[in-house]
Amino acid sequence: MTTVWKRKDLVGLKDLSANEIKLILDTAKSLQEISLRPVKKVPTLRGRTVANLFFEPSTRTRISFELAEKRLSADTINFTGSTSSTVKGETLKDTVRNIESLKVEIIVMRHPASGAPHRLAEALPVSVVNAGDGINEHPTQALLDMFTIQEKKGNLSGIKVAFIGDILHSRVARSNIWGLTKMGAKVVVCAPKTLLPPQVEALGVSATTDLDQAIKDADVINLLRIQTERQSECYFPSIREYANSYQINREVLKHAKPDVLIMHPGPVNRGIELSSEVMDGPYSVILDQVTNGLAVRMAVLYLLSGARKKVVEK
Numbered sequence: 001m002t003t004v005w006k007r008k009d010l011v012g013l014k015d016l017s018a019n020e021i022k023l024i025l026d027t028a029k030s031l032q033e034i035s036l037r038p039v040k041k042v043p044t045l046r047g048r049t050v051a052n053l054f055f056e057p058s059t060r061t062r063i064s065f066e067l068a069e070k071r072l073s074a075d076t077i078n079f080t081g082s083t084s085s086t087v088k089g090e091t092l093k094d095t096v097r098n099i100e101s102l103k104v105e106i107i108v109m110r111h112p113a114s115g116a117p118h119r120l121a122e123a124l125p126v127s128v129v130n131a132g133d134g135i136n137e138h139p140t141q142a143l144l145d146m147f148t149i150q151e152k153k154g155n156l157s158g159i160k161v162a163f164i165g166d167i168l169h170s171r172v173a174r175s176n177i178w179g180l181t182k183m184g185a186k187v188v189v190c191a192p193k194t195l196l197p198p199q200v201e202a203l204g205v206s207a208t209t210d211l212d213q214a215i216k217d218a219d220v221i222n223l224l225r226i227q228t229e230r231q232s233e234c235y236f237p238s239i240r241e242y243a244n245s246y247q248i249n250r251e252v253l254k255h256a257k258p259d260v261l262i263m264h265p266g267p268v269n270r271g272i273e274l275s276s277e278v279m280d281g282p283y284s285v286i287l288d289q290v291t292n293g294l295a296v297r298m299a300v301l302y303l304l305s306g307a308r309k310k311v312v313e314k
């Protein structure tokens with residue numbers, strides 16, 4: 001079945017169909033070779049303007065979106081919350097309406113409030129891409145994770161992916177759960193009981209507090225950062241105790257499949273979620289994830305821009 005992209009926004013994977021996810025991954029595959037050319041630029045978004053609004057720190061996502069926009073020849077505006085008039089009390093909606101009045105067509109936004117991109121997308125005609133909202137979703141991270149798994153393992157259907165770490169506060173885990181289960185993968189989440197969301201199994205995953213059980217038969221181990229900045233209370237006695245029970249290191253990997261992939265969305269707490277030898281070792285595809293993020297974000301911008309063009313032409 002051929003799917004045509006019709007959405008104005010990409011705010012999450014919860015509402016996307018498997019065909020729409022496949023369309024983004026296939027588009028990313030076809031755009032991947034642009035970054036291997038001597039001149040790494042195509043005119044696809046020439047004359048279009050994209051604003052990157054980051055109200056939370058970011059390294060990978062912000063740089064990756066900005067580079068994707070440049071590769072596609074878009075004009076870009078970069079905006080960080082801490083240096084803007086939002087600190088003087090301007091509302092998010094008013095800030096975005098001002099940016100929109102400069103004829104910006106796409107807004108890429110990271111915000112600490114869950115649902116902020118969804119509210120803007122509903123209220124304003126500009127296209128909105130969610131670059132991470134609170135503890136809700138981080139759709140392009142999940143898409144690049146799926147792209148990497150597909151690239152390394154050949155497919156997503158039937159693949160077992162174990163998420164280890166702070167599932168409760170993880171927008172990466174949520175988007176991956178929506179995406180992977182739609183694509184036919186098996187997902188297991190593993191953490192201390194306090195870091196597992198209540199009734200997480202209702203999302204179509206299995207849950208355990210036992211690391212060995214989670215990684216047994218896993219094709220992929222995706223590690224999630226311990227997010228001290230989002231934890232208002234103590235979820236485990238100490239970081240050392242967490243690492244003793246949940247760190248992926250050479251010893252723990254003896255219980256995993258010999259061709260297991262080690263993934264992490266970053267930023268990594270080196271020596272906590274995983275040991276340095278595993279992070280820099282042969283199973284790790286953490287830097288491949290970063291590389292693939294560029295093609296995935298180019299695909300998202302390309303598809304959204306095409307959908308906008310059709311709406312304007314009608």
Ligand code: CP
Nearest residue numbers: 058059060061265266
């Ligand atoms: N994975 C991710 O979102 O990283 P950044 O916070 O550096 O963007």
